[in-house]
Amino acid sequence: MTMPMPRPPLDAAAPSRVDAWIERLYGPQCSLLGPTAADEPRAARPRVLHVTALARRGSDLATVKIGAGSPRSPHDFFALQLARARCDVIVIGGQLLRDEPELDFSLRGPLAPDLRAWRGARRGDASPPRVVVMSRSGAVDPSHPLIAGAWAHAPVLLATGEAAARRVPSHAGLRVLPFETPGLEGVLAWLHRELGSRLVSIEAGPGISSGAHARGLVDELALSVYEGRPLPPAQLGEAPFTRERLARFDWQEGPREIEELSGPWQFSRHGRRP
Numbered sequence: 001m002t003m004p005m006p007r008p009p010l011d012a013a014a015p016s017r018v019d020a021w022i023e024r025l026y027g028p029q030c031s032l033l034g035p036t037a038a039d040e041p042r043a044a045r046p047r048v049l050h051v052t053a054l055a056r057r058g059s060d061l062a063t064v065k066i067g068a069g070s071p072r073s074p075h076d077f078f079a080l081q082l083a084r085a086r087c088d089v090i091v092i093g094g095q096l097l098r099d100e101p102e103l104d105f106s107l108r109g110p111l112a113p114d115l116r117a118w119r120g121a122r123r124g125d126a127s128p129p130r131v132v133v134m135s136r137s138g139a140v141d142p143s144h145p146l147i148a149g150a151w152a153h154a155p156v157l158l159a160t161g162e163a164a165a166r167r168v169p170s171h172a173g174l175r176v177l178p179f180e181t182p183g184l185e186g187v188l189a190w191l192h193r194e195l196g197s198r199l200v201s202i203e204a205g206p207g208i209s210s211g212a213h214a215r216g217l218v219d220e221l222a223l224s225v226y227e228g229r230p231l232p233p234a235q236l237g238e239a240p241f242t243r244e245r246l247a248r249f250d251w252q253e254g255p256r257e258i259e260e261l262s263g264p265w266q267f268s269r270h271g272r273r274p
């Protein structure tokens with residue numbers, strides 16, 4: 001099955017609050033501004049986009065653990081919503097589903113209607129993305145709102161190992177994808193082959209995303225970097241973003257600094273050419 005994706009011309013003159021936010025985050029030259037076409041896939045897999053919130057740990061950048069004490073930024077929130085509005089598939093880890101019993105990936109906040117319209121204009125289709133849950137254990141709760149019926153396109157796809165797949169209870173909102181060895185490469189190849197997927201957004205934490213970076217699978221990285229007070233070690237995860245790793249990308253937009261109530265933040269995009 002291939003995702004239908006006709007691409008009508010965009011009205012370049014139409015003022016858009018989404019464009020105003022994009023420009024604030026990534027600058028007036030950002031390639032997402034204006035009459036851009038939908039994202040083109042790689043030859044044998046979708047393009048991979050990773051949006052992440054980081055903070056300084058020495059000279060490196062470490063993942064911020066999301067929780068009650070983590071610094072807030074409406075612009076970081078927008079960056080994640082923008083990725084949801086662009087992609088046709090969102091990838092998460094099983095732990096996130098267990099940690100967040102309310103998660104449903106709907107477009108939220110005051111810009112949600114604008115983002116929905118932007119998605120429709122950019123892709124020719126405003127329908128929601130699919131969600132892939134990567135899980136070695138296969139431990140997912142079928143009554144979770146994401147599976148039991150929410151915004152994301154049903155059924156949710158569960159990528160797991162063959163033995164774990166046999167233990168997953170069957171549910172109309174869940175399609176199990178058994179892999180000999182579960183991993184992002186296999187998931188991307190499946191999405192390309194079966195759904196004609198073009199752009200996948202990784203919303204997973206460092207376990208899945210740092211492996212994806214190490215194996216050169218990430219085509220685009222959107223960074224929200226908290227530059228305020230140093231965060232305590234307990235609020236920081238792995239530190240996968242060394243300067244050397246960022247230097248492996250071909251192009252960069254930003255960084256642009258924005259002062260939030262929580263302190264200063266910097267926003268940038270980094271990408272590899274197709």
Ligand SMILES: NC(=O)c1ccc[n+]([C@@H]2O[C@H](COP(=O)([O-])OP(=O)(O)OC[C@H]3O[C@@H](n4cnc5c(N)ncnc54)[C@H](OP(=O)(O)O)[C@@H]3O)[C@@H](O)[C@H]2O)c1
Nearest residue numbers: 052053064066093094095134135136137182204205207208
């Ligand atoms: N700052 C940010 O932007 C950001 C974004 C996301 C998360 N985080 C933070 O990062 C921390 C960890 O988040 P997370 O649990 O989503 O991280 P993760 O380490 O990426 O995901 C872990 C889960 O993914 C599954 N998994 C990992 N590798 C797999 C593979 N090769 N094949 C199949 N499944 C695999 C496992 O599920 P099973 O246990 O079900 O086997 C595992 O529990 C949290 O503190 C969170 O707040 C931060």
